[in-house]
Amino acid sequence: MKRPMSAVAVACALFCGAAPSALAQGQPNPQVEVKYAEPAAANLKPIAERLRQRKVLEEFSQFLLPLKLPKKLIVQFDQCNGPARYYKAGEPATVCYELVDQVEKIAAKGDADTREKVLAGTIVQALFYESAQAIFDILQVPVWGRRGDAADRLAGFLMVGVGSDISYQLIVGTAIFFQNSGKTWTGSQFASVNSPEAQRFYNFLCMAYGSDTVRFGYLAESEDKTKDPIIPRNRAVRCSDEYTQVRSAFNLRIMPYVDPDLLIRLRATQWLLSSTGK
Numbered sequence: 001m002k003r004p005m006s007a008v009a010v011a012c013a014l015f016c017g018a019a020p021s022a023l024a025q026g027q028p029n030p031q032v033e034v035k036y037a038e039p040a041a042a043n044l045k046p047i048a049e050r051l052r053q054r055k056v057l058e059e060f061s062q063f064l065l066p067l068k069l070p071k072k073l074i075v076q077f078d079q080c081n082g083p084a085r086y087y088k089a090g091e092p093a094t095v096c097y098e099l100v101d102q103v104e105k106i107a108a109k110g111d112a113d114t115r116e117k118v119l120a121g122t123i124v125q126a127l128f129y130e131s132a133q134a135i136f137d138i139l140q141v142p143v144w145g146r147r148g149d150a151a152d153r154l155a156g157f158l159m160v161g162v163g164s165d166i167s168y169q170l171i172v173g174t175a176i177f178f179q180n181s182g183k184t185w186t187g188s189q190f191a192s193v194n195s196p197e198a199q200r201f202y203n204f205l206c207m208a209y210g211s212d213t214v215r216f217g218y219l220a221e222s223e224d225k226t227k228d229p230i231i232p233r234n235r236a237v238r239c240s241d242e243y244t245q246v247r248s249a250f251n252l253r254i255m256p257y258v259d260p261d262l263l264i265r266l267r268a269t270q271w272l273l274s275s276t277g278k
Contacts, residue, residue, distance in 0.1 A: 031069040032061050035076035035092065044079055044097040051077055051100070060127050063158075066262035071138045075131055087147075089137050093130035095123070106177055114176060121159075121173020125204075128155035141253045149195055149203065156207030157246045161267065171208040171216075175201055205231050210243030 034057035039048050051057075057075055064073070073093065078085070080096035087093070100123065107118035132151040136143055143150045159170045178201040195203070209216040209231055220236035222229035231239065 027065075028058075029061060029065050029067065031072050032064045032067075033072055033074045034058060034061055035074060035078075037076055037078035039079035039097050041079060041097075044101065047097050047100050047104075048077065051097075056123075057127075060124070063266065064131070066259045066266060067135075068257050068259055069135075069138055070257075073131065073134055073138060075127065075134075087130065087133040087137075091134075093127075093134040095126045095130055099126060103177060110176070114173075117170075117173030118176050119173070121170040121175075122177040124170055125155055125159065125174040128158050132158075135254065139254060139257060141249075146195060152195070152200055152203050153207060153242070153246045154250070156204045157211075157243070157250060160208050160211040171204055174204050178204070202231065202235060206235060206239040206242055207246070209236060210239035210241070213240065 036048060036052045036057065039045055057077070061075065067073075076092045076094050077097055077100070078092075078094050080094065080098055083096055083099040083102055085094045085096055103119060103122045107115045107122075110118060129148075129151050132154040133147060135141070135154075136147065136150065156171070159174075178197040205216075205219055209219045213220070219230045220233070220239075229236070
Protein backbone atom coordinates (compact mmCIF):
# COMPACT_ATOMS: atom_id res chain seq x y z
CA MET A 1 0.00 0.00 0.00
CA LYS A 2 1.40 3.39 -0.98
CA ARG A 3 0.91 6.64 0.88
CA PRO A 4 1.02 9.97 -1.00
CA MET A 5 2.96 11.46 1.92
CA SER A 6 4.78 9.45 4.57
CA ALA A 7 5.34 9.99 8.26
CA VAL A 8 9.03 9.51 7.55
CA ALA A 9 8.94 12.48 5.19
CA VAL A 10 7.33 14.87 7.64
CA ALA A 11 10.37 17.12 7.46
CA CYS A 12 10.02 17.39 3.71
CA ALA A 13 6.36 18.29 4.18
CA LEU A 14 7.42 21.23 6.31
CA PHE A 15 9.50 22.80 3.61
CA CYS A 16 7.91 21.52 0.41
CA GLY A 17 4.35 22.51 1.24
CA ALA A 18 2.85 19.02 0.93
CA ALA A 19 -0.29 18.00 2.76
CA PRO A 20 -0.07 15.91 5.97
CA SER A 21 -0.19 12.14 5.62
CA ALA A 22 -3.41 10.19 5.86
CA LEU A 23 -1.64 8.16 8.55
CA ALA A 24 -2.00 11.09 10.92
CA GLN A 25 -5.74 10.40 10.95
CA GLY A 26 -5.17 6.95 12.45
CA GLN A 27 -5.68 5.88 16.04
CA PRO A 28 -2.96 7.44 18.22
CA ASN A 29 -0.84 5.51 20.69
CA PRO A 30 -2.39 6.29 24.13
CA GLN A 31 1.05 6.07 25.75
CA VAL A 32 2.63 8.63 23.43
CA GLU A 33 2.01 12.36 23.92
CA VAL A 34 3.34 15.08 21.61
CA LYS A 35 3.97 18.72 22.48
CA TYR A 36 5.12 21.89 20.74
CA ALA A 37 6.55 24.18 23.43
CA GLU A 38 6.31 27.88 22.62
CA PRO A 39 9.81 29.32 22.03
CA ALA A 40 10.77 32.68 23.52
CA ALA A 41 13.21 33.58 20.74
CA ALA A 42 11.58 35.51 17.91
CA ASN A 43 13.61 33.78 15.20
CA LEU A 44 12.38 30.36 16.34
CA LYS A 45 8.68 31.20 16.41
CA PRO A 46 8.15 30.73 12.63
CA ILE A 47 9.87 27.33 12.83
CA ALA A 48 7.66 26.27 15.73
CA GLU A 49 4.53 27.40 13.93
CA ARG A 50 5.48 25.55 10.76
CA LEU A 51 6.17 22.36 12.70
CA ARG A 52 2.83 22.69 14.48
CA GLN A 53 0.84 23.45 11.35
CA ARG A 54 2.34 20.48 9.51
CA LYS A 55 1.66 18.16 12.46
CA VAL A 56 5.19 16.81 12.38
CA LEU A 57 5.01 15.09 15.77
CA GLU A 58 1.57 13.67 15.07
CA GLU A 59 2.96 12.16 11.87
CA PHE A 60 6.06 10.80 13.60
CA SER A 61 3.98 9.28 16.40
CA GLN A 62 2.46 6.91 13.84
CA PHE A 63 5.78 5.07 13.83
CA LEU A 64 5.36 4.47 17.55
CA LEU A 65 1.93 2.85 17.20
CA PRO A 66 3.28 -0.71 17.58
CA LEU A 67 5.06 0.23 20.81
CA LYS A 68 3.17 -0.75 23.98
CA LEU A 69 4.93 1.15 26.76
CA PRO A 70 4.26 0.72 30.50
CA LYS A 71 4.66 4.49 30.98
CA LYS A 72 3.77 7.53 28.91
CA LEU A 73 6.37 8.80 26.46
CA ILE A 74 6.34 12.53 25.73
CA VAL A 75 7.99 13.68 22.49
CA GLN A 76 8.32 17.42 22.01
CA PHE A 77 9.93 20.32 20.19
CA ASP A 78 11.29 23.00 22.51
CA GLN A 79 13.74 25.88 22.69
CA CYS A 80 16.98 24.63 24.25
CA ASN A 81 19.36 27.59 23.83
CA GLY A 82 21.52 25.21 21.81
CA PRO A 83 21.09 22.44 19.23
CA ALA A 84 20.58 19.68 21.83
CA ARG A 85 19.34 19.10 25.36
CA TYR A 86 20.88 16.40 27.53
CA TYR A 87 18.23 13.78 28.33
CA LYS A 88 17.40 13.23 31.99
CA ALA A 89 15.38 10.29 33.31
CA GLY A 90 11.65 10.95 33.36
CA GLU A 91 11.83 14.01 31.12
CA PRO A 92 10.34 14.36 27.60
CA ALA A 93 12.26 13.33 24.51
CA THR A 94 13.12 16.77 23.14
CA VAL A 95 14.20 17.91 19.69
CA CYS A 96 15.37 21.50 19.79
CA TYR A 97 14.07 24.25 17.52
CA GLU A 98 17.68 25.39 17.24
CA LEU A 99 18.58 22.07 15.62
CA VAL A 100 15.78 22.46 13.07
CA ASP A 101 17.14 25.92 12.27
CA GLN A 102 20.64 24.46 11.83
CA VAL A 103 19.32 21.70 9.57
CA GLU A 104 17.55 24.23 7.35
CA LYS A 105 20.73 26.24 6.88
CA ILE A 106 22.88 23.23 6.00
CA ALA A 107 20.19 21.78 3.69
CA ALA A 108 19.94 25.09 1.83
CA LYS A 109 23.53 24.67 0.61
CA GLY A 110 22.65 21.63 -1.53
CA ASP A 111 20.54 21.06 -4.63
CA ALA A 112 16.84 20.22 -4.40
CA ASP A 113 17.41 16.47 -4.10
CA THR A 114 20.06 16.84 -1.41
CA ARG A 115 17.93 19.40 0.41
CA GLU A 116 15.03 16.96 0.74
CA LYS A 117 17.30 14.17 1.97
CA VAL A 118 18.98 16.35 4.59
CA LEU A 119 15.72 17.83 5.89
CA ALA A 120 13.82 14.56 6.07
CA GLY A 121 16.70 12.38 7.21
CA THR A 122 18.11 14.63 9.91
CA ILE A 123 14.85 15.66 11.58
CA VAL A 124 13.50 12.11 11.56
CA GLN A 125 16.85 10.89 12.89
CA ALA A 126 16.67 13.45 15.70
CA LEU A 127 13.16 12.31 16.64
CA PHE A 128 14.20 8.65 16.66
CA TYR A 129 17.40 9.47 18.58
CA GLU A 130 15.68 11.41 21.36
CA SER A 131 12.81 8.89 21.56
CA ALA A 132 15.35 6.06 21.83
CA GLN A 133 16.90 7.65 24.92
CA ALA A 134 13.49 7.95 26.58
CA ILE A 135 12.61 4.35 25.63
CA PHE A 136 15.86 3.14 27.22
CA ASP A 137 14.74 4.92 30.39
CA ILE A 138 11.12 3.71 30.37
CA LEU A 139 11.98 0.07 29.61
CA GLN A 140 15.12 0.10 31.78
CA VAL A 141 17.27 -1.08 28.88
CA PRO A 142 20.86 -1.59 30.10
CA VAL A 143 23.40 0.45 28.15
CA TRP A 144 27.15 -0.14 28.16
CA GLY A 145 29.25 2.72 26.86
CA ARG A 146 27.93 6.09 25.79
CA ARG A 147 24.16 6.35 26.01
CA GLY A 148 24.18 8.64 22.97
CA ASP A 149 26.01 6.03 20.89
CA ALA A 150 23.42 3.41 21.85
CA ALA A 151 20.62 5.81 20.90
CA ASP A 152 22.37 6.53 17.59
CA ARG A 153 22.56 2.83 16.77
CA LEU A 154 18.92 2.22 17.69
CA ALA A 155 17.84 5.23 15.62
CA GLY A 156 19.87 3.95 12.67
CA PHE A 157 18.42 0.46 13.11
CA LEU A 158 14.87 1.83 13.08
CA MET A 159 15.55 4.09 10.09
CA VAL A 160 16.80 1.25 7.89
CA GLY A 161 13.89 -0.89 9.03
CA VAL A 162 10.98 1.37 8.09
CA GLY A 163 11.08 0.43 4.40
CA SER A 164 13.68 -0.06 1.69
CA ASP A 165 12.23 2.70 -0.50
CA ILE A 166 12.86 5.41 2.10
CA SER A 167 15.70 4.14 4.29
CA TYR A 168 18.32 5.11 1.71
CA GLN A 169 17.19 8.74 1.63
CA LEU A 170 17.01 8.96 5.42
CA ILE A 171 20.44 7.50 6.09
CA VAL A 172 22.16 9.47 3.34
CA GLY A 173 20.46 12.72 4.39
CA THR A 174 21.55 12.25 8.01
CA ALA A 175 25.10 11.43 6.96
CA ILE A 176 25.30 14.59 4.81
CA PHE A 177 24.19 16.68 7.78
CA PHE A 178 26.81 15.19 10.11
CA GLN A 179 29.49 15.59 7.44
CA ASN A 180 28.65 19.26 6.91
CA SER A 181 27.77 20.36 10.42
CA GLY A 182 31.06 22.24 10.57
CA LYS A 183 31.70 21.48 14.23
CA THR A 184 35.35 21.15 15.24
CA TRP A 185 36.17 18.98 18.25
CA THR A 186 39.31 19.77 20.21
CA GLY A 187 40.79 19.15 23.65
CA SER A 188 38.31 18.61 26.48
CA GLN A 189 35.36 18.50 24.08
CA PHE A 190 36.22 14.84 23.48
CA ALA A 191 35.10 14.23 27.09
CA SER A 192 31.52 14.98 26.04
CA VAL A 193 28.84 12.35 26.71
CA ASN A 194 28.07 12.45 22.98
CA SER A 195 30.33 11.34 20.15
CA PRO A 196 31.54 13.94 17.64
CA GLU A 197 29.56 14.34 14.41
CA ALA A 198 32.34 12.65 12.41
CA GLN A 199 31.99 9.51 14.53
CA ARG A 200 28.20 9.57 14.25
CA PHE A 201 28.61 9.90 10.46
CA TYR A 202 30.37 6.54 10.30
CA ASN A 203 28.08 4.90 12.87
CA PHE A 204 24.99 5.62 10.78
CA LEU A 205 26.55 4.55 7.50
CA CYS A 206 27.86 1.37 9.11
CA MET A 207 24.37 0.53 10.38
CA ALA A 208 23.00 0.99 6.86
CA TYR A 209 25.72 -1.11 5.22
CA GLY A 210 25.40 -3.80 7.88
CA SER A 211 21.66 -4.06 7.27
CA ASP A 212 22.01 -4.54 3.50
CA THR A 213 25.47 -4.98 2.00
CA VAL A 214 24.00 -5.08 -1.51
CA ARG A 215 21.82 -1.96 -1.46
CA PHE A 216 24.43 0.05 0.45
CA GLY A 217 27.41 -1.76 -1.08
CA TYR A 218 28.80 1.38 -2.70
CA LEU A 219 29.63 2.69 0.79
CA ALA A 220 32.28 0.01 1.19
CA GLU A 221 33.62 -0.01 -2.37
CA SER A 222 36.12 2.25 -4.11
CA GLU A 223 37.05 2.47 -7.78
CA ASP A 224 40.58 3.37 -6.72
CA LYS A 225 41.84 0.28 -4.91
CA THR A 226 44.64 2.30 -3.31
CA LYS A 227 42.15 4.43 -1.40
CA ASP A 228 39.59 3.59 1.25
CA PRO A 229 35.89 3.83 0.28
CA ILE A 230 33.44 6.02 2.24
CA ILE A 231 33.45 3.46 5.05
CA PRO A 232 37.08 2.40 5.57
CA ARG A 233 37.65 -1.30 4.96
CA ASN A 234 38.70 -2.03 8.53
CA ARG A 235 35.30 -0.71 9.72
CA ALA A 236 33.18 -2.07 6.89
CA VAL A 237 34.05 -5.68 7.73
CA ARG A 238 32.54 -5.15 11.19
CA CYS A 239 29.28 -3.49 10.12
CA SER A 240 27.25 -6.67 9.69
CA ASP A 241 28.20 -7.73 13.21
CA GLU A 242 27.32 -4.28 14.57
CA TYR A 243 23.89 -4.42 12.92
CA THR A 244 23.29 -7.96 14.20
CA GLN A 245 24.25 -6.87 17.71
CA VAL A 246 21.69 -4.06 17.69
CA ARG A 247 19.02 -6.31 16.17
CA SER A 248 19.61 -8.95 18.88
CA ALA A 249 19.40 -6.33 21.64
CA PHE A 250 16.21 -4.90 20.11
CA ASN A 251 14.59 -8.35 19.89
CA LEU A 252 15.54 -9.15 23.48
CA ARG A 253 14.75 -5.89 25.30
CA ILE A 254 12.27 -3.92 23.17
CA MET A 255 10.43 -6.39 20.93
CA PRO A 256 8.41 -7.80 23.90
CA TYR A 257 6.77 -4.37 24.08
CA VAL A 258 5.91 -4.25 20.37
CA ASP A 259 2.61 -5.30 18.79
CA PRO A 260 3.79 -7.67 16.01
CA ASP A 261 0.70 -7.19 13.84
CA LEU A 262 1.05 -3.41 13.84
CA LEU A 263 4.77 -3.73 13.17
CA ILE A 264 4.15 -5.91 10.11
CA ARG A 265 1.61 -3.40 8.82
CA LEU A 266 4.06 -0.54 9.35
CA ARG A 267 6.88 -2.32 7.50
CA ALA A 268 4.54 -3.30 4.64
CA THR A 269 3.86 0.35 3.81
CA GLN A 270 5.73 1.68 0.77
CA TRP A 271 6.92 5.08 1.89
CA LEU A 272 7.55 7.93 -0.52
CA LEU A 273 9.95 10.78 0.16
CA SER A 274 7.68 13.52 -1.17
CA SER A 275 4.14 14.14 -2.32
CA THR A 276 5.29 13.97 -5.94
CA GLY A 277 6.31 10.35 -5.47
CA LYS A 278 9.96 11.07 -6.31
